[in-house]
Amino acid sequence: MGIDGGAMIDLENEAHEPVAQWQLRDHGPLDMAVRIQVGTVAGGWYVRHQGFGGRRFGDKTAAWQAVRGLMGQHDGRWERVEVDSAPFRVVCRPDGSRVLYDTHDDESLHAGWGRHKDERWAAYMAAMDAGETLRRTETHSLLEGAIELIRYRDPVEAAVRYAVSTAVEAGSDWRVVDHRERGPADAEYEHEVHANADPELPYRSSDMTDVPVSRRSRPPDGLSVLPSGEVGVTEDLRHLGLLPPRIIWPRTPAPAGPPRPVCGMTARPRDWGPKAVNVQDVTPVAWQEAVDPPPNHLALASLPDGRHLLASADDAVAEVWSTGDGRRIRTVSGHAEWVLSVALTVLPDGKVVLATGGKDGLARVWTTREGEPVAELTGHRGPVNALAWASPPGDVPWLVTGGDDATVRVWDVESERIRAAFEVGDRGVDLVWSVAAAVRSDGHVCVVAGVDDAARSTVYVWDATAGTTTHEFVFERAESGIRSPQVAVATLADRSLRVAAAAGGVVRVWDGHTGEVVRTFTVPGRGDGGVALAVLPDLRVAVAATGGRQTVVWDAESGAPLATVDHAGEGWRKPVALVARPDGALLLATGREGDTPARVLRVSPHW
Known part of the structure; x- marks a missing residue:
């Protein structure tokens, strides 16, 4: 220049x-x-x-x-x-902050760049797009805007800076101010959120607890807003091609061979356990030093390149982490109240999407790369306690949700319509605490739910594709008090499947086809906790469960314990997630008081 x-x-x-x-x-x-x-x-x-x-x-x-x-x-x-x-x-203010851009004011760097302003501003926008969104507030859907705090690297000076982007109404107003340090940027972000709050057009979401938001902060059902600001009937706009899809949902490839009938276990449980088990704590150092609240819920996902992602629910936000280096990949905020559940799925094209369920009755789906909402599911009339993904062949992923309204719903996330719904009792009495899903060998989706009422805990197993019930397993209540039964399901290469549930300190594993009990375990300590399943390469199934101050992993066939994790604290929530690695090892994530977002262990049994 x-x-x-x-x-x-x-x-x-x-x-x-x-x-x-x-x-x-x-x-x-x-x-x-x-x-x-x-x-x-x-x-x-x-x-x-x-x-x-x-x-x-x-x-x-x-x-x-x-x-x-x-x-x-x-x-x-x-x-x-x-x-x-x-x-x-x-x-360029005395405190080192800068007005980068302002739609309505020519006192900005952009307005002072002369003939090359568009080229230079494009470099700044690219740098911010590649940066990390640290905080975000979404404005009313009629405005389609957002206020964000973004950490990025200045494309000219190569220094890390913190930009506050205020676009209350997309396409008509935009102001970007950046700072040298995080503290002043946080203060400006909070000032902008408060200054632009409008009770007539409330925010859709915010990470600031003192700012009111409304989950109804959107156009009436059936209406959508074009980028121009015009409002029209959704179906008409889609038919005319005026509403681009928010995400291209790839179909899950069909299996190499034809669908095969589901069968029971092909052999009796093997009664020998591993010769040795190597347990290694691989929790990232950054997590060991964190001081944030413990997670409400956890989910693990294995990527095609061998990496693993962890999703955690934390108060009103959900976060996605890399289990390798502990990096926080994405934070999403879109619920008016607590995020109670999270679920990750990897699409056939390698993209990862995150689902969140909230106390506000919403289930939302996000891209983990951009942190953008791509679906909002509003069928429940109460908190959404549980989520699970399934990817049937030849179709887009299905999302399973369960909540306090005594229903389990199966959603087509592309159309945001319900594929199947199952009622399990009375709203507010029969609470759905947990759901799990898996694709069977015949291509049908198996959905499992853990339900609690005043007398007992019940595990329901459905064929969601056919809309039929296959099993009901009951945990009888011996004492008073509400439990929160947790469930898991896994399919095996021999066409069988396993269902697991934890309730009242007891963990059971069933043959999901015949309904026979394979193993029963006792969870150490008091209180109900989470449960997870993973299939090892030799068709053994590992089950992990939590209770009290411990997390235990067993071989479901022999009953042999594979790993025991002692926690410093107990906590009300005891989430756990488990995935199998191609090398035969297991990756375990478990959370308690003092674990932020989780502890991660590698469990390597040698048979």
Whole structure:
């Protein structure tokens, strides 16, 4: 830009003496009346430009050459004016923050970049798109805007900065201010959220607990908003091609052979356990030092490249983490109250989507790469306690939800319509605490739910494709109090399947086809906890369960314990997740008081 020979300088924190100043006249209507100032500073001269900042030069000749180069970046007429440093502090503030862009105000860096402003702004937008969204508030759906705090790397200075992007109404207003440090950026973000709150058009979501939000902050059912701001009938807009899909949902490939009937276990349980088990704590160091609240719920996903992702529910947000380096990949905030459940699935094209269930009665689906909502499911009339994914062949993924309204619902996430619904009792009495799903060998989707009422805990098993009940397993209640039965299901390569449930300190594993009990375990400690299943390469099934201050992993066939994890605290929520690795090992994630977001262990049995 004609100033490459100089070094960046912060004139607000360095003594300097202005010598001359110019102002741009007769500029374009979208440009700023830019000022350029030249003067002396310790060790030489400086040139200050409202759009490009300040630079230090070794001598007067270089400085004046830079002035001429900067003037050449603009169309208009330059006029000598009185020296005044105040206009420079409007855009580049004394505290180091900068007004990068403002739709309604020409006092911004963007408006001062002259002929190259669009090219330069594109670089900044790309840098922010590649950055990390740290905080986010969604405005009313009629406005389709957001207020965000983004950590990004400045494409010019290569320094990490924190941008507050305020776009209350998408397409009509946008203001971006960035800061050197996180603290002032947080303060500005919170100020913007409070300043733009509108009780007539409430926010859809916010990570600020003192800001009211409304899950009904959206157009009435059947109406959608175009990017232009026009409101129309959703089906008509889709038919006309005016509403692009928010995500392209790939179909799950069909299996190599034809569907095969489901069968029971092909052999009796093997009564020998592993010769040895190696247990390694692989919790990322960053998680061991974290001080955030423990998770409400956990979910693990295995990626095609061998990496693993962990999703955690934490108060009103959900987060996605890399279990390898502990990096927080994405934080999503879209519920008016607590996020009670999370579920991850990997699509055939390698993309990962996250589902969240909230106390506000909503289930939402997000892309983990961009953190954008792609589906909002509103069928439940109470908290959504549980979620599970299934990917039937030749179809888009199905999402299974269960809640306090005594229903389990199976959703087509592409159309946001219900494929199947199962009632398990009376609303507010028969509570669905947990759901699980798996695709059987015949291509049908098996859905399992753990339900509690005043007298007993029941595990329901359905063929969701056919809409029929296959089994009901009962845990009789011997004492008073409400339990929260947790369930899991897994299919095996021999066409059999297993169902597991934990309730009242007892864990049972059934043959999911015949209904026969395979094993019964006792969870150490008191209270109900989570349960998870994973299939090992030799058709053995591992079951993990939590209770009290321990998490235990067993071989479901021999009954042999594979690993025991002691926790520092107990906590009300005891989430657990388990996946099998291609090398025969297991990856276990479990959460308690003091675990943020979880403890992760690698369990390697040797048979």
